[in-house]
Amino acid sequence: MIRLRPGSERGRSKLDWLDSFHTFSFDRYYDPAHMAFRHLRVLNEDWVEAGRGFPMHPHRDMEILTYIIEGALEHRDSLGDSLGTGSVIRPGEVQRMSAGSGITHSEYNPSATDPVHLLQIWITPARLGLPPGYEQKTIPMDEGNGALRLIAAPDGRDGAVTIHQDTEVYAARLRGGDQALLRQGLGGQATHRLKPGRHAWVQVARGSITLNGVQMEAGDGAAISQEEELVLRASDPGPLAELLLFDLA
Numbered sequence: 264m265i266r267l268r269p270g271s272e273r274g275r276s277k278l279d280w281l282d283s284f285h286t287f288s289f290d291r292y293y294d295p296a297h298m299a300f301r302h303l304r305v306l307n308e309d310w311v312e313a314g315r316g317f318p319m320h321p322h323r324d325m326e327i328l329t330y331i332i333e334g335a336l337e338h339r340d341s342l343g344d345s346l347g348t349g350s351v352i353r354p355g356e357v358q359r360m361s362a363g364s365g366i367t368h369s370e371y372n373p374s375a376t377d378p379v380h381l382l383q384i385w386i387t388p389a390r391l392g393l394p395p396g397y398e399q400k401t402i403p404m405d406e407g408n409g410a411l412r413l414i415a416a417p418d419g420r421d422g423a424v425t426i427h428q429d430t431e432v433y434a435a436r437l438r439g440g441d442q443a444l445l446r447q448g449l450g451g452q453a454t455h456r457l458k459p460g461r462h463a464w465v466q467v468a469r470g471s472i473t474l475n476g477v478q479m480e481a482g483d484g485a486a487i488s489q490e491e492e493l494v495l496r497a498s499d500p501g502p503l504a505e506l507l508l509f510d511l512a
Contacts, residue, residue, distance in 0.1 A: 264489050265475060268297070270467075270482020273308075280315035284308045286466070286484050300464050300486050301511035302428050305385035308468075308482060310378050311336070316371030322362035324393075326386040326426045328415055329358040329370075330434070330507065332468050334379030340368035340397060348397050356401050357414045357434075359424035363393035382468060382507065388427040398424045404436055411435045411453045411508060429512040437472065437497035437504045451497030455508060462511045463487040465495070470504030472497055 274285035274292030285292045286306040287299050304325070316337070329336065331354045338358060339349040351373060352358045360368065372379045400422060404412045415432035419425035426432075439451040457463055465474055466484045473496045474485055487493065497504040 264487070265477050266486040267477060267479070268484040268486065270308075270480065270484070273482070280312040282310040284482065299387075301462050302387045302430050303384070303464055303509055303511060304387050305383065306464075306466060306484065307383045308381075309383060310380050311370075311372045312378050313372055313374045313376050317369055319367050319369045321365065321367045322360075323365045324388060324391045325362045326388050326428060327360045327362060328384040328386070328424070328426070328432065329360075330382040330384065330414075330468075331356065332380040332382065332505065334377055334381075335373060336379050336381060337371045337373045338368060339371075341366055342395060342397055350399055352399060355404065356399060357424055358399045359397070359415060359426060361388070361393055361396040361427060363388075363395040366395040382466070384432075384507075386426060386428050386430055389429065390427065393427055400424050402434065404434060411455055414507075431510040433508040433510070435495065435506055435508070437470070437495065437506070439497035439500035439504075451500075451504070453495045455493045455495070455510070457487075457490060457493065457510065460512075463490070463493060464509040464511065465493070466507045466509075468505040468507065470497065470502050471499060472504050472506060 276283045287297050288294050335353045337351045342348045402414050411433040413421045413423045414434050415426045416423045435453045437451040467479045467481050469481045471480045
């Protein structure tokens with residue numbers, strides 16, 4: 264069963280420096296029909312204007328992933344010494360912050376000219392009160408080759424960041440090809456098998472794809488249950504399609 268969540272139906276918060284779309288209820292956006300899916304609690308798509316950002320603010324008991332689509336985002340938090348932890352995250356990298364028993368952090372667009380486009384993801388942890396933590400890794404992904412790359416997992420295997428929940432997160436960049444290439448498993452197709460009792464969420468970051476024949480555009484998401492195999496194909500032969508896939512208990 265695949266239940267589409269059209270991007271055009273998401274909640275939206277718009278400020279002079281921030282344009283944010285909410286797949287699930289968040290802040291002042293409340294929709295009882297879209298509170299979460301399994302352990303996936305927040306999936307926000309944000310555009311932050313140049314030189315602007317979120318000031319220091321607190322979180323607790325949440326696994327927070329940041330995935331950059333375009334631009335760069337500067338992060339600073341209360342971990343470590345008196346200066347805290349700081350870094351800049353760019354496309355091809357993934358950041359994990361475990362809020363645990365409590366953490367404060369800020370997020371800022373360091374560019375003087377260009378906006379940053381990102382996905383911010385919250386996953387409920389398996390246990391409350393975990394020690395706060397931070398991790399950032401480069402995730403090599405061949406452009407358009409159809410491979411699903413593991414970017415977050417509870418065991419941190421294969422170079423993924425470690426999250427404290429029975430959830431795996433994959434990213435893929437797909438480029439449409441002709442049918443001969445697709446039959447060879449090349450170009451714009453990726454597949455993922457779900458174990459019995461597992462669920463999935465697919466979020467399209469850019470471009471357009473089909474998920475088991477269901478058309479999805481940038482901003483669309485889909486809740487998936489009782490499916491054995493997911494077949495993801497880029498819809499267009501030219502533009503690159505980019506997506507995240509969450510394999511959920």
